[in-house]
Amino acid sequence: MKARRLALMLMLAVLILGVGAGLRDRLDDWVAATTLPRLDVPVGTEVLARDGSLLRAFQVADGRWRLDPGPVDPLFLDMLLLWEDRRFDRHSGVDARALLRAGGQALRHGRVVSGGSTLTMQVARLLEEGTTGAWAGKLRQMRLALALERRLDKRHVLGLYLRLAPYGANVEGIRAASLQWFGKEPRRLSPAQAALLVALPQSPETRRPDRYPAAARAARDRVLARAAEAG
Numbered sequence: 760m761k762a763r764r765l766a767l768m769l770m771l772a773v774l775i776l777g778v779g780a781g782l783r784d785r786l787d788d789w790v791a792a793t794t795l796p797r798l799d800v801p802v803g804t805e806v807l808a809r810d811g812s813l814l815r816a817f818q819v820a821d822g823r824w825r826l827d828p829g830p831v832d833p834l835f836l837d838m839l840l841l842w843e844d845r846r847f848d849r850h851s852g853v854d855a856r857a858l859l860r861a862g863g864q865a866l867r868h869g870r871v872v873s874g875g876s877t878l879t880m881q882v883a884r885l886l887e888e889g890t891t892g893a894w895a896g897k898l899r900q901m902r903l904a905l906a907l908e909r910r911l912d913k914r915h916v917l918g919l920y921l922r923l924a925p926y927g928a929n930v931e932g933i934r935a936a937s938l939q940w941f942g943k944e945p946r947r948l949s950p951a952q953a954a955l956l957v958a959l960p961q962s963p964e965t966r967r968p969d970r971y972p973a974a975a976r977a978a979r980d981r982v983l984a985r986a987a988e989a990g
Contacts, residue, residue, distance in 0.1 A: 774839045782981035791905035794884045800922050802932075813938070824935040828921040830946040831933055833954040836917075838986050844878040844955050852879040852904035875944060879904040879916050885923040926956075928963040940968055 802825050806815040819825050839849050846854050858875035876884075883889070883903035889896045899905035906964075907916060926936035933956060937945035941952055948956070959966050968975040 772925050790902060790905045790909065793902055795906060800919060802857060802922065804824045823929045825922060825931040826916065826934040828932060828934050831921060832945055832948040832953060834950065835948055835956060838953050838982060839987055841986060842982055847878055850877060852908035853877060853901050872901065878920055879908055882916055882919045883907060924960040925963040926959050927967040950983060951979060955979040957982045
């Protein structure tokens with residue numbers, strides 16, 4: 760009886776492993792067949808002074824202010840990953856742990872409490888100018904995020920986010936935003952400035968400092984509070 764039970768358990772284990780391997784292979788094929796959007800994101804032409812400082816910048820063809828990020832304050836990058844994607848360096852584009860956490864919180868509270876999107880998924884949405892709410896759109900973002908991380912390194916993915924993140928009106932990217940809101944390059948930012956630039960892309964129109972200063976301050980302060988808790 761024990762031998763029979765052991766044999767059945769072994770057969771079941773082999774079956775589960777076989778099904779899992781088959782699903783993994785199909786997932787690999789599905790991701791490998793993903794068509795990537797254009798990755799060479801255009802940026803505006805710049806006119807520089809002899810000392811390298813910016814004299815004038817031009818919009819890209821569609822009228823957006825988007826510039827090459829250049830050097831970015833490490834403090835901003837630390838706050839960004841802390842707020843948006845703590846496991847950025849460890850996942851492959853989709854963070855299953857974050858998705859499960861977000862799903863569990865939504866079930867408990869009856870509403871969305873936190874998102875499960877990674878920075879790579881956000882890049883996927885920004886590249887295709889997709890939506891955030893529909894399940895079909897979320898599935899597409901996950902597929903594209905997995906494909907992006909197979910073909911690009913983390914530095915390239917982060918660079919795309921730094922170019923494409925929305926900051927209200929027709930301003931995109933960390934450098935255009937820093938010049939727009941602070942009149943300075945993003946290579947050196949105060950903690951408050953860095954926190955605001957982390958918070959704005961989540962709701963770029965309703966947190967614009969020029970129109971909704973109270974909402975902008977509240978969002979900035981939440982980022983600062985989490986940064987303080989993290990040391």
